[in-house]
Structure formats: C-alpha cells, structure tokens
Amino acid sequence: MATPVSFDTIRSAPKVLLHDHLDGGLRPQTVIDLAAETGYSGLPHTDAAELGEWFHRAADSGSLERYLETFSHTVGVMQTPDALVRVAAECAEDLAADGVVYAEVRYAPELFQDGGMTIDEVVQAVQDGFREGERRVAESGKRIRIGTLLCAMRQNARATEIANLAVRYRDAEVVGFDIAGPEAGFPPTRNLDAFEYLRQQNAHFTIHAGEAFGLPSIWEAIQHCGAERLGHGVRIVDDIKVDDNGEVQLGRLASYVRDRRIPLEMCPSSNLQTGAAPSLAEHPIGLLARLRFRVTVNTDNRLMSHCSMSSEFHALHETFGYDWADMQWFTVNAMKSSFLGFDERLAIINDVVKPGYARLMA
Numbered sequence: 001m002a003t004p005v006s007f008d009t010i011r012s013a014p015k016v017l018l019h020d021h022l023d024g025g026l027r028p029q030t031v032i033d034l035a036a037e038t039g040y041s042g043l044p045h046t047d048a049a050e051l052g053e054w055f056h057r058a059a060d061s062g063s064l065e066r067y068l069e070t071f072s073h074t075v076g077v078m079q080t081p082d083a084l085v086r087v088a089a090e091c092a093e094d095l096a097a098d099g100v101v102y103a104e105v106r107y108a109p110e111l112f113q114d115g116g117m118t119i120d121e122v123v124q125a126v127q128d129g130f131r132e133g134e135r136r137v138a139e140s141g142k143r144i145r146i147g148t149l150l151c152a153m154r155q156n157a158r159a160t161e162i163a164n165l166a167v168r169y170r171d172a173e174v175v176g177f178d179i180a181g182p183e184a185g186f187p188p189t190r191n192l193d194a195f196e197y198l199r200q201q202n203a204h205f206t207i208h209a210g211e212a213f214g215l216p217s218i219w220e221a222i223q224h225c226g227a228e229r230l231g232h233g234v235r236i237v238d239d240i241k242v243d244d245n246g247e248v249q250l251g252r253l254a255s256y257v258r259d260r261r262i263p264l265e266m267c268p269s270s271n272l273q274t275g276a277a278p279s280l281a282e283h284p285i286g287l288l289a290r291l292r293f294r295v296t297v298n299t300d301n302r303l304m305s306h307c308s309m310s311s312e313f314h315a316l317h318e319t320f321g322y323d324w325a326d327m328q329w330f331t332v333n334a335m336k337s338s339f340l341g342f343d344e345r346l347a348i349i350n351d352v353v354k355p356g357y358a359r360l361m362a
C-alpha cells in the first residue's frame with residue numbers, strides 16, 4: 001500500500017529546488033547571532049521566534065517592492081566571509097533536513113561588499129560554505145548537492161560584470177546566472193549585453209519575469225534575452241483563455257513556452273505575499289500543471305515566506321489533491337530543468353528521485 005501523504009512523509013521524499021535565495025533563507029537565530037557578531041544594529045527584534053514572525057508579517061505586504069525591503073536586514077548581517085560561510089553551510093543543512101537532494105541557490109554578490117569584500121571573495125566564501133554544508137550533511141548520512149546561481153540586481157548596472165563572474169566560476173559549482181529585484185520599470189532588456197555574453201559563452205541563465213509584471217516581461221526575457229527558464233512566470237496565464245465550458249485556448253506566447261518546455265520556477269507562497277496570486281486555490285500553478293507546462297515548485301525565500309519545499313508540496317497536496325505521482329512529476333521536471341550537465345541530471349533522476357518515489361508509492 002502506498003505511504004499516506006502527510007507533511008512528515010513529504011519531508012522524506014526526494015525533492016529538487018531550483019529557485020531559493022540565499023539571503024531569503026537564513027535561520028532567525030543566525031540573523032540575531034550575526035547581527036551581534038558584526039555590529040549590525042538595525043534588527044526589529046532580538047528574539048528568534050519574534051524575528052521570524054516579523055519577517056513573515058513584513059513580507060506579507062501585497063507588493064514586491066515592500067517584500068524586498070525585508071532583505072535589508074539579512075543582507076545587513078552577511079557582510080563578512082565568516083557570515084557567508086555560516087549562512088551557506090546552514091542553508092545546505094536545512095535543505096537536506098527537509099529532504100532536498102539537489103538545489104540551485106541564488107544570491108547577488110554585489111550586495112555583500114559593504115564590509116570591503118571583493119566580488120571574488122564573496123563568491124569564494126559562499127562556495128566554501130556550501131562545500132562545508134554538503135560535508136556536514138554527508139557526515140550525518142544524507143546527501144545533498146548545491147549549485148549556485150549568481151544574480152545581478154535589476155536596479156544596479158553590474159549585470160555584465162556578474163555574468164562574467166558566473167562564467168569564471170562555472171567549474172566551481174556556479175551553474176548559472178539570473179537577474180532579480182524590482183520588476184516594474186526595470187525590463188530585462190536593460191541587461192542585453194550580459195545575456196549576449198552568456199550565450200556566447202554557452203552559459204546558462206534564468207530570469208525573474210512575469211511575477212510583478214505581465215506578459216511583456218516574459219516575452220522580453222525569452223525572445224530578447226534568451227532565458228532558458230522563467231523565475232516565477234505566473235503571469236503566463238494572462239495568455240491563456242478558459243471559456244465557460246472549460247475549453248482552453250493558448251495564445252502564441254503561452255504556446256511557445258509550453259511547446260519549448262520552458263521551465264517555470266513557481267513559488268506559490270511567495271506569490272501570495274507579493275500579490276502575484278490572490279490565494280493558493282486560485283494560483284495559476286493549478287491550471288499550468290493541468291495543461292502540462294514544465295512546472296516546478298520552489299520556495300523563493302524560506303525565511304520571509306516561512307516555508308520549505310515540504311510545506312509547499314503539502315499545501316499543494318491539500319489544495320489541489322496532488323499525490324506522490326504529481327510530486328514525482330514536479331521533481332523530475334525540476335531535475336530535467338536544472339543547469340547541471342545531462343549525465344548528472346539523469347543520474348539524480350534515475351538513482352535518487354525515481355527510487356525514492358517508487359518506495360513511497362509501493
């Protein structure tokens with residue numbers, strides 16, 4: 001008989017995470033410890049439970065801009081190499097404890113230079129932290145692999161420099177590039193040089209698009225910039241019509257995204273907080289999964305959204321009735337869409353993901 005689906009059994013299932021921000025996933029106690037160690041005095045609370053609650057409430061703002069304001073505190077305490085090593089190592093441990101077997105964790109190196117670190121020192125510290133975290137996880141008898149994506153912030157003008165950094169560290173588990181930050185007023189085409197450079201280097205990139213802004217942003221990300229995946233991409237539903245009889249009609253852009261199997265890095269809890277979807281029941285993931293878009297499930301910011309891969313899967317199970325087969329589908333979708341090489345993706349799917357779900361479904 002199949003294992004019943006519950007939060008605890010979902011935690012034991014192998015999961016793959018493609019969209020998680022390093023500076024959005026700190027443990028509240030770590031924020032407090034690092035603030036004390038580094039002399040950061042701006043925290044609204046010094047009790048871990050209260051601080052965790054504060055992040056969640058403050059991020060629950062209905063707007064992406066206000067949601068992003070909460071990052072000033074996490075970024076504020078991540079300005080030394082030691083802080084970055086600790087945050088990255090704990091990130092690997094927390095994800096592994098939640099049953100994540102492969103993750104692509106992203107961050108913007110340019111945000112961590114206030115204390116004088118060079119951009120290379122930032123990347124090296126984060127890489128050291130992830131390797132340390134992977135080692136601790138292996139010691140505990142589990143296994144996780146973490147690739148990183150380097151983000152450039154839309155509002156700054158350093159995309160080409162950060163793209164170059166991603167290429168320089170591509171053989172050290174930096175698997176790709178992204179642009180993040182406020183979407184309205186900062187179209188991805190501002191960074192065309194960076195995307196052109198990455199394509200010439202045969203490098204991988206995703207773009208946050210179609211979260212706070214609609215179809216033009218998605219269209220630019222794919223057709224002008226050449227994004228392989230879409231961060232969020234929820235607004236692709238604006239190009240899908242469902243009539244009163246339930247008949248579905250896809251516009252040209254939605255068809256293109258589905259036909260080309262362009263992965264959607266969907267982050268349901270985050271979308272509820274920024275106002276990109278009104279409720280989980282009305283979240284476009286239901287329709288997009290039913291239409292067999294290449295949907296993946298992600299956390300975005302575990303601290304701000306007070307979530308994990310397991311809590312996202314569990315909420316989706318309760319809302320849409322997704323079962324183990326659906327969770328395996330999301331997980332295989334994610335692994336197929338990762339920026340690892342083909343052989344490595346296949347090995348994780350065949351050796352880890354499929355046997356894990358087979359056990360749960362047996």
Ligand SMILES: O=c1[nH]cnc2c1ncn2[C@H]1C[C@H](O)[C@@H](CO)O1
Pocket residue numbers: 021022023024064068071075106107108111151180181182208211270300301
């Ligand atoms: O959902 C998001 N949309 C756009 N930008 C975001 C989102 N979540 C986090 N960020 C920003 C804030 C972080 O400081 C930055 C790099 O991780 O990315």
Ligand SMILES: [Zn+2]
Pocket residue numbers: 019021180208231300
């Ligand atoms: Zn994001």
